[in-house]
Amino acid sequence: xxxxxxxxxxxxxxxYPLRGGLIGPRQVVRAVEGVSIEIPAGHFFxxxxxxxxxxxxxxxxxxxxxxxxxxxxxYDDGEVRYDLAAIDKAALKDYRSRAQLIFQDPYAALxxxxxxxxxxxxxLEVMGLTKSRAETDERVREIATMCRLNLExxxxxxxxxxxxxxxxxxxxxxxxxxxxxxxxxxAVAALDVSIQADVLNLLRSLQKEMGLTxxxxxxxxxxxxxxxxxxxxxxxxxxxxxxxxRQLFARPRHPYTRALLSAIPSLxxxxxxRTRRLEGEIxxxxxxxxxxxxxxxxPYATDRCRAEEPELExxxxxxxxxxxxxxxxxxxxxMD
Amino acid sequence: xxxxxxxxxxxxxxxxxxxxxxxxxDVSFSIEQGQVMxxxxxxxxxxxxxxxxLMKLxxxxxxxxxxxxxxxxxxDGPVDVMTLRSAREMQLVRGxxxxxxxxxxxxxxxPAITIGSQMVEQLLIHTDMNKKQARELSIEMLARVGxxxxxxxxxxxxxxxxxxxxxxxxxxxxxxxRPRLLIADEPTTALDVTIQAQVIDLMKDLVAxxxxxxxxxxxxxxVIxxxxxxxxxxxxxxxxxxxxxREVIRTPAHPYTRGLIxxxxxxxxxDKPLTPVPGDIPSPLERPTGCVFNTRCSVAIEGxxxxxxxxxxxxxxxxxxxxxLAARERGAA
Ligand SMILES: Nc1ncnc2c1ncn2[C@@H]1O[C@H](COP(=O)(O)OP(=O)(O)OP(=O)(O)O)[C@@H](O)[C@H]1O
Ligand SMILES: Nc1ncnc2c1ncn2[C@@H]1O[C@H](COP(=O)(O)OP(=O)(O)OP(=O)(O)O)[C@@H](O)[C@H]1O
Ligand code: SF4
Ligand code: SF4
Ligand SMILES: [Mg+2]
Ligand SMILES: [Mg+2]
Numbered sequence: 001x002x003x004x005x006x007x008x009x010x011x012x013x014x015x016y017p018l019r020g021g022l023i024g025p026r027q028v029v030r031a032v033e034g035v036s037i038e039i040p041a042g043h044f045f046x047x048x049x050x051x052x053x054x055x056x057x058x059x060x061x062x063x064x065x066x067x068x069x070x071x072x073x074x075y076d077d078g079e080v081r082y083d084l085a086a087i088d089k090a091a092l093k094d095y096r097s098r099a100q101l102i103f104q105d106p107y108a109a110l111x112x113x114x115x116x117x118x119x120x121x122x123x124l125e126v127m128g129l130t131k132s133r134a135e136t137d138e139r140v141r142e143i144a145t146m147c148r149l150n151l152e153x154x155x156x157x158x159x160x161x162x163x164x165x166x167x168x169x170x171x172x173x174x175x176x177x178x179x180x181x182x183x184x185x186x187a188v189a190a191l192d193v194s195i196q197a198d199v200l201n202l203l204r205s206l207q208k209e210m211g212l213t214x215x216x217x218x219x220x221x222x223x224x225x226x227x228x229x230x231x232x233x234x235x236x237x238x239x240x241x242x243x244x245x246r247q248l249f250a251r252p253r254h255p256y257t258r259a260l261l262s263a264i265p266s267l268x269x270x271x272x273x274r275t276r277r278l279e280g281e282i283x284x285x286x287x288x289x290x291x292x293x294x295x296x297x298x299p300y301a302t303d304r305c306r307a308e309e310p311e312l313e314x315x316x317x318x319x320x321x322x323x324x325x326x327x328x329x330x331x332x333x334x335m336d
Numbered sequence: 337x338x339x340x341x342x343x344x345x346x347x348x349x350x351x352x353x354x355x356x357x358x359x360x361x362d363v364s365f366s367i368e369q370g371q372v373m374x375x376x377x378x379x380x381x382x383x384x385x386x387x388x389x390l391m392k393l394x395x396x397x398x399x400x401x402x403x404x405x406x407x408x409x410x411x412d413g414p415v416d417v418m419t420l421r422s423a424r425e426m427q428l429v430r431g432x433x434x435x436x437x438x439x440x441x442x443x444x445x446x447p448a449i450t451i452g453s454q455m456v457e458q459l460l461i462h463t464d465m466n467k468k469q470a471r472e473l474s475i476e477m478l479a480r481v482g483x484x485x486x487x488x489x490x491x492x493x494x495x496x497x498x499x500x501x502x503x504x505x506x507x508x509x510x511x512x513x514r515p516r517l518l519i520a521d522e523p524t525t526a527l528d529v530t531i532q533a534q535v536i537d538l539m540k541d542l543v544a545x546x547x548x549x550x551x552x553x554x555x556x557x558x559v560i561x562x563x564x565x566x567x568x569x570x571x572x573x574x575x576x577x578x579x580x581x582r583e584v585i586r587t588p589a590h591p592y593t594r595g596l597i598x599x600x601x602x603x604x605x606x607d608k609p610l611t612p613v614p615g616d617i618p619s620p621l622e623r624p625t626g627c628v629f630n631t632r633c634s635v636a637i638e639g640x641x642x643x644x645x646x647x648x649x650x651x652x653x654x655x656x657x658x659x660x661l662a663a664r665e666r667g668a669a
Contacts, residue, residue, distance in 0.1 A: 194612060226610060263530045266603075269582045
């Protein structure tokens, strides 16, 4: 594992215009706001946060599939270096083969009229990455084997498959172009627990075998804790904390991370604690509160928090945290 | 403890274009008053249709087995829901003795009617309140589940509320008629964890206050561990294990329950490998013979599990399991 950053963003913002009324100012959704993050090559990087926090939007911006309103996204795999906000058409075409997306819904993602072989082969054909049908077939068989798909099944149609098998087909399709960077957006959310473990294990082993860098987006913190080596937490379009997985789960430095962790229902029936529950709901991204975006729900908020937005700072131990009070809160937030 | 519900030999099939499929196969269980029963199982295992059977709410193509009995023990004596026919008779259970929070959030609220009018209408049918009293109680219930500005929300439509708010409103509506049994079908699955935690706390408070029994359906064993007294595990339409929540989670006896727990990421133990249950859930059109789990069971007994349906065996007073191997280990076979 090398620590060179494959993806670096600086102050990245993605704003969507809202179809506003005739009167009043035009509104925008600040889906991602001022995010600076580094995803080291070879990492299995987790991205968590509640619904609407901007995870999908950030993932898509890194794939150049969402508009980059402000800031920079740099992709650098040692072979090529792209500045995604200013990338030209030819380079973008090359980038598409280097960066891929795995979707959440294994039922919606696959065209019902194509055979499994054609579904997996399509990216190669669209991007013109192979010279002959024989070469395409060879690549399809190779990736299908790596994804533990039965080669006999390549001639079938996707409706014949269960959720877990469909997700393996989607993974094969995403990896057939031999990308370096893969965004997996809620890739196991639609699967039953008994099947989910199989897909997670497959993703981890593919990452090692193919030397991939993953951005693994999930709202399930227990899953992220098990598969990711590094985690970033988002709230209302902002990055609030990043840290190596174990540090994050043992010693969260941001009050929101702490609250997320305590909200996970424990598997122990004798541990029915209800301490440190968060009140209220996530504010609307069209009308975010001033100051720290979390102050409306934070038990530690002060006047400064209500007025001034904290910056992401290095808090040691590999943590980066965006909270005015992280120094004083250290012990208070540790998980026991 | 006082018995509230006995489900006996519930069998439910659906007529479909591809033939008759079995969704629930000979399921029996009981619930005591004030008890919370968790119902878990993979998608398609029959949790929702079992729950809907308790109010005979399944689609028209449903065919109930002739042995099926659903006995509700009400103050005026037992009622077999299976024998209720007319809409009037059904009112006794639907929204009366039993309320349900549906898995499809929009199924609980009609889109074109305000939340308030729906709550009032229910109360007018099921209680002898007048309109004014019904309105007051509804607003009180909305406030009770933590909806701020309840009087204003009363006049809103379901789509105007956030997910967490809508879930609270559904709980308020389901509880306003003071049912004896609340069926909550995945009430927190679509919610964020911080909101899920709020809703779970709310439901616990309401059980303590109202003393009704709950059937809590979920995929999430953590949610079960946090809310339920007992748990029933379903697989492909069959109940495979049932018992007190501590025992089933700590000492699961059925290979499927064990597999489910082994597959679950556990925050307390990040080094635990995630072990999937091998294979895939068979289609309901290809129900395995013998034990329904035998196509995925790594400890299946050759020549037996494929042919013979395992019957329930008591492990102790409350914990029971349907598995040939568990029975053999017990020396009971
Ligand atoms: N194309 C779009 N146009 C307008 N608003 C958008 C668009 N895409 C996303 N948004 C808004 O941006 C915000 C962030 O959305 P996003 O989908 O990135 O969140 P998320 O963290 O992935 O949530 P979830 O967990 O629900 O998938 C939301 O408020 C969403 O409504
Ligand atoms: N009206 C119907 N006609 C035909 N089949 C049906 C009908 N309703 C349900 N089924 C089938 O009955 C089985 C059990 O469905 P049910 O909805 O109870 O599953 P579940 O355990 O609640 O799953 P989930 O966890 O996905 O909600 C499934 O195979 C389903 O497809
Ligand atoms: S900056 Fe203030 S409001 Fe924001 S998380 Fe820190 S303590 Fe809470
Ligand atoms: S009865 Fe046989 S196949 Fe079924 S769970 Fe037990 S051992 Fe496995
Ligand atoms: Mg998303
Ligand atoms: Mg269901």
